[in-house]
Structures are given as C-alpha cells and as structure tokens.
Amino acid sequence: MANRKKTGGSRKRNHEPAAVRFGKDKKRGGGPKKRLNSNSSNLGDGTTRLNKFIAHAGVCSRREADELIQLGSITVNGKIITEMGYKVKNTDIIKHEGETLSHNELFYFAINKPKNFNSNCDNPLKERTVGRLVNKATKYILSPIVKLERDSTGILLLTNDNDLYLKLSNPKHEFEKIFQLELDKPLKQEDLEKITQGIRLPSGGWAKAESISYVKGNQHTIGVEILNNKPKILTKIFELLGYKIKKADRVSFAGITKKNLSRGEYRKLSEAEITQLKMLG
Template identity: 45%
Template sequence: MGKKPFRPKGHSGLKHKASSKQAAPEKNVMEAFPMRLNKYIANSGLCSRREADKLIEQGEITVNGKAITEMGFQVQKNDVVRHAGKVLKPEKPVYVLLNKPKGYITTTSDPEGRKTVMELVKNACTEQIFPVGRLDRTTTGLLLFTNDGDLAKKLTHPSGNIRKIYQVTLDKPLTKNDFIAIVEGFELEDGPVRVDDLAILDATKTVIGIEIHMGRNRIVRRIFEHFGYRVEKLDRTVFAGLTKKDLPRGKWRFLSEKELRSLK
C-alpha cells in the first residue's frame, strides 16, 4: 500500500502541461458601463460580489458622495465610488501563478520589514493583485494572485472543496500504522480530519504525498505533528488543478486560457 505511485484519485493535475499562452484579457472594464455596483466593487479587488452586497446593504459604499443601499444600483462611467473614504477603481482581471520560495510571508505588507510574496510579483502587472489563501513562511510551492474578488472567494471558501497536493518531507519514516490512521481519518482539537489521498514517495518513507481539500490553518503540518513527526519541508505542488510544471522556484507566470476556464 505504501509503495503505490502518488496519483490522486480523480485528479489529472499532476499530468497537466502548462501552456505559455496567457489568458486573453477580458472586456475592458472601462467599456462595460453602466455596471452593477457590486460588480464594480468586486472588479476593484476589494472583495467578492457577495461581500460587496453586504457592504452596500450596510451603507458603507458611496457613489458621488451619497451612501447607496440599493442592490441593483448601476454605476455610470464617470461616477466616483468610495469605501471608507478610499476611491475604488475597477481593473481588468489579472491571474498570476507563483512558485513561492522559502522565507517569504504571504501578506501584502509586513510592519516588521520581513520579505513578502508581493516582492516576487511586483513586476507582473500594474493592477493591484493579492494572494489567494496563504502559505506560511517556510512552505514553498504554488500561490495564486489575482484582483478577481469572486474567484478568490470561490477558491478559499470551504464550500469550494478546492483540492491541494503537497509533498511533505518528515524527520523520520512514516510507519504503516500511522499511514493507515491518517487515511482512515482522525480528530484534531478543531474537528475531524479527512485526507483525499496519501502515498509514500521514496524508499526512506520520509517523503510523503498528500492530497487534501481542507483549508484549516497549518493543517498539513498539524496532521503529521499529531502523530509525532516534524515536517522538515512542505511544498504545494498542485492547487485547484494548477501545477508548477515549467515554473521554477521564485518565478511567476500568467494563467493560460485553459487554466482560467477550468478555475471558473
């Protein structure tokens, strides 16, 4: 059981060959007026449309200085839309995939002056993009950036059941009993844990492949720590069907048209 090749069930992501063709730009947002207010807010990168609806309902959005609570309100091309005093401007959607190296924190800024992932994609585009989800400082691998609030919400919300694949290097061999216990499921302090697939990838039984859709904090590390292992390396190799094929560590690329269609 422990020597099977790691081929996630029902998942062809590991065989995916990344296309170098960038996704075609969507219709210029400046030509799409009039535009529903919630779409305008989402296109500005502030949040998803559903979250925008809540901001509108709570009277937190103003158009030309007037608070708007009407759900179907249409924004005109020259209207000035603000949230918390900040002017919102819609941008064309951008999708950037990074192979994150170790030593960078997943945040848009850091008061302590530590290196952030934004430094690695600062030259990707002029639009204001942000990371989708998080990878901790020592974790490497795939991290998606976008200004598409709706897609970001879809990929991070638990109901999306987005599958992720990690390669884990442990400090000691994974035992047969622990392998079985992880596959069968177990409890952590914040609830049950179910993995989608698990495989031992080398003869030392210290390199493990794990496929999971749960998005709880540090969940992969906590799975192995629960059984007395220390995770020495953690690399996300697949995220929502995206792979790091032909994407060296520390480099980024735009999503292909095919990848974008698959995500949406």
C-alpha cells in the same frame, strides 16, 4: 516565458513530480471526493472593505488606503467616507479625488513561492513578500488564494478577481491540493493508513487525505493529496500523530502545477486554466 525575480542564494529548477503519483505505497481514502460547487459558494454578504477595494484598484497599499479614507479623499456614491472598516458593494461608485475606481481589468498569476517569503501582496515594497516578487506584473494589488506558510514553498495563485478569491479561499469548500512533505521521522505504515481513514481534530471535526504515499520508498518524504481547505490542516494532522513537518512544498493547486517555474518565478495563467478555476464544482 516566466518572469524571474531575485530571491537570494542559488536557485535550482525543481523537477519533482507530484509526489502522490509515485510508487506502490499509495493509499486512497474511501468515498467520493467533495468538489467545490460554484453554484452554492458562500461569498459572505457580497461586500468588500473599502480599503481593500482601493488597494485592488491599484491606487496604493491597503494601509495607505486607510490614510486616504481618514483624509476624506474617498467618496462612495458621492458621499465622503472616513469610517474605518466601511464596506462597499459591487454596485457602489467609489472615487478617489474625483476619479472613479474600478477592477475591470482582471489578472491571474501562478508563482513558485520561495521559502521564508510571506504570501501577502498588499504592500509590494515590503521585502521578502510575494507582493515584492510580482510588483512589476501589474499596478493592481493581488490577493493570494489559500496562502502558504512563510517557511513553505510551491505553487501559489494570485488574482485581483475578488469573486474568485472569495470562492476558492472559503474554508468550507474543498478541491485538490497536492503537497510533498519532509517529516522529522519515518511515517509508520499504520499512521499512513490512519491519515486516509480520518483523524479526529481537537475541535471535534475530522480531517483526512484523499491519497498519501511514500516518495520512492522514502518514509521521511511523503506525497499527500488533500481537499480540506482549512488553514494549517496538514500541520494539525501530523502533529496529532506525533510528527513534525520539516519541509512543505505545494506541487499542485486545483490542477495547476509549478512546472517550469523556478523558485521566485511567476507566470500568467492561461485562459484554459482560468476557466478551469471558475468551473470548479
């Protein structure tokens, strides 16, 4: 059973299906889909900032971890570390006041993020954050995988599995994300087709939707399937065509949906879902 948290105001269950499955107006982009390849995933240099490691071990928030480091309460391989920004490897032994810290217990959650909530989880006591909504789920600090904007809603995955977080958050990797958008004006058919063909970005790159459709014939409400993992990519695409996104709701993330989750509710991922995420490729 999902855990319910108070988010203020009335809460209605959202039974909207993935919008791109609707109607006859669907357009699909050409060419094969590019999927995340776990064998070639770029995890940087394989290190983690010490303050983040401490936070994810459930000791405290990342900001409080900085204070512990400055006070000389943290050792790495027997050496006191007071340097801000210090990075550690998986093989390092990190201790807080003599107690070895570890991330042996891994957690994976899905939450239906409410509007006007920050996606961050590093300070679970801060009001109107996802971290506050799930603060009783685990003692560990969780990381949001591909954050949603503050005014966006929908499915958001949280974990303390750093390898999975780094793999799925990497902007170079692509996998399915489905959004339902409400625009400030009707989307023209020619612009709908441009989005599936590809839009040149000011940076020189290209971005496109894998599929896009009007929801139940309403040209203000759009269902979009996109693989691109770069921040605010949908906002950029629609702004280049002269539209503003009034509402954005992520209904599916890598095949995991918000089904049966009201706004602010969360649940643990099933073993099958966790395996599905780890095998993306």
